[in-house]
Structures are given as structure tokens and as C-alpha cells.
Amino acid sequence: MWQTDAWGDADDRTSWLKVSAPFLLCGAFLVAVWFLLPAEQWLLLVGMMVAYVVPPLGRETIIPVGILLGLPWWLVALSLAFLDFAGGLFMAWNFPLVLRIPYAGPWIRRFMEAGRTFLDRRPWLERLYFLGLIAFVSLPFDGSGSLVGSIVGRMLGMTKTEVLTCITIGGIIGSFAIALGIDYVVDLIPPGAGIWVSLVVFLLIGSALLVTYRSYRQRHEMNA
Structure with missing residues (x-):
């Protein structure tokens, strides 16, 4: 196994910049989007970005809701992919700081220990x-x-x-794939169907995906 670089372990004079830069980038992104959207849609997008950062909602929930409420599919996907990039940048520059956060730090250490044991037994991974x-x-x-x-x-x-x-590429692929799929489904719904019909369609699709995922997870746990 090869060695990593320092991952920002050493404190230096730029530590404040490493902490604030991801947040400043998010602020700049929102300012740019302000000129593209009406105020109501801009506030909606901000709320969705906050909901994406706070668990347990993920892109598979945020993106359909945003598109259903009238936001451009590409903008919703781009916003969540940008958040993945900003989050990855924060973690890369401030990993030692995150380890000092109460509750989060001990959980990350336990997660890494368990994961390292898992990978040591399966080096091919x-x-x-x-x-x-x-x-x-x-x-x-x-x-x-x-x-x-x-x-x-x-x-x-x-x-x-x-x-x-990897985080940036994965975020772009995941967000745009879901957004394109949802946008395609929206185009299949008749224009005069109304929002309730759209909600029912999304609920049916979401339920089917959830059942499929739960079944896969149960089989995986049984095999493990």
C-alpha cells in the first residue's frame, strides 16, 4: 500500500484560508446563480443545497423535488455536484480539523479502523x-x-x-444521471396532468427504487 501525502496535517499560516475557501466558493456560486433565477427559485435552490448537506436526504431525493418544483434540471445537478466538490475540498484540506469535532471525529476514527481491517482482508479491492x-x-x-x-x-x-x-467525477456523474432520468420522466407526463399526478408518478418510481435497493441490501448482508 502506498503512502498518502500529508492531507493537511501540518498547521501553517494558510490554515484559515483552507477552512474558509470551500465556503467562499459556495457563496460565489450562489451569487452567480442569483443572476440566472428569479428570487423565489433562488431561495428554493439554496434550501435544497442546505438540505443536501444535512443528512439524511441525498441527491436521489433532492433532484426530483427540485425538478418537479420548476428548477432547471441541469442547474440542480450542477449545484449538487458543486457541493460534492466543495465538500471534498474541505475534507482534503481540513481532515485533522474534522477529526477534532465531537462525535464526528470518534465516529470517523472507528469507521477508518473497521474499513482498514476490511480492506486488509481483501487486498484485491x-x-x-x-x-x-x-x-x-x-x-x-x-x-x-x-x-x-x-x-x-x-x-x-x-x-x-x-x-x-474521484469525488468531483462521481458527483457529476451521479447528479447529472439522476437529473437527466427525472427530466425524461417529467417530459412523459402530460402537460395538463397537474402537480398531484406528477407527485404520484415520482412516488411510484421512488417506491420501486427503494424496494429494489432494500432487497439488494438484504441479499448482500445475508451473503456477507
């Missing part, structure tokens, strides 16, 4: 590290995203640049 991390971030797994993706990448011995690249 590390050979798929790059594509595997992209798939992990892009697919709507429980807990997938920039936070857990950064932890997994660190366990695999990846550098900050490699992890951030």
Missing part, C-alpha cells in the same frame, strides 16, 4: 481504488458522498488530489 471510489460517490448508496468518500479514499491510501478528482 485496493486495485480498483480509483474507479471504485468514483462509483461509490456517484451511486445513491446510504452515506455515499464527499464526506464518506474522502474517508474511504484516505483509507485506500489515495492522495488528496486523487480523492478530490
Whole structure:
């Protein structure tokens, strides 16, 4: 297993910039979007971005709701992919700081210890590290995203640049794939059907996906 770079372990004079830069980038993104959307839709997009950051909602929930409420599909996908990038950047630059956060830090340490034991018993998994991390971030797994993706990448011995690249690519693939699929479904709904018909269609699709995912997860746990 190769060695990682420092992952920002050493304190330096730019530590304040490393903490604030991801938030400043998000602020700049919202300012740019302000000129593209009416005020009501801009506030809606901000609320959805906040909901994406706060568990348990993921892109598989946020994107359909945003498109159904009238936001452009590409903007919703781009916004969530940008949040994945910003989250990955924060984790890459401030991982030691995150480890000092109460509750979150001890959980991350336990997660890494358990994951390291799992990977040591299956060394072949590390050979798929790059594509595997992209798939992990892009697919709507429980807990997938920039936070857990950064932890997994660190366990695999990846550098900050490699992890951030995987998170960015995975976020773009996952967000745009879901958004394109939902936009296609929306186009199939008759224009005069009304919002309630759209809600029923999305609920049926979501229920089918949830049942499929739960069945897959139960089979996976039984095999494990």
C-alpha cells in the first residue's frame, strides 16, 4: 500500500484560508446563480443545497423535488455536484480539523479502523481504488458522498488530489444521471396532468427504487 501525502496535517499560516475557501466558493456560486433565477427559485435552490448537506436526504431525493418544483434540471445537478466538490475540498484540506469535532471525529476514527481491517482482508479491492471510489460517490448508496468518500479514499491510501478528482467525477456523474432520468420522466407526463399526478408518478418510481435497493441490501448482508 502506498503512502498518502500529508492531507493537511501540518498547521501553517494558510490554515484559515483552507477552512474558509470551500465556503467562499459556495457563496460565489450562489451569487452567480442569483443572476440566472428569479428570487423565489433562488431561495428554493439554496434550501435544497442546505438540505443536501444535512443528512439524511441525498441527491436521489433532492433532484426530483427540485425538478418537479420548476428548477432547471441541469442547474440542480450542477449545484449538487458543486457541493460534492466543495465538500471534498474541505475534507482534503481540513481532515485533522474534522477529526477534532465531537462525535464526528470518534465516529470517523472507528469507521477508518473497521474499513482498514476490511480492506486488509481483501487486498484485491485496493486495485480498483480509483474507479471504485468514483462509483461509490456517484451511486445513491446510504452515506455515499464527499464526506464518506474522502474517508474511504484516505483509507485506500489515495492522495488528496486523487480523492478530490474521484469525488468531483462521481458527483457529476451521479447528479447529472439522476437529473437527466427525472427530466425524461417529467417530459412523459402530460402537460395538463397537474402537480398531484406528477407527485404520484415520482412516488411510484421512488417506491420501486427503494424496494429494489432494500432487497439488494438484504441479499448482500445475508451473503456477507
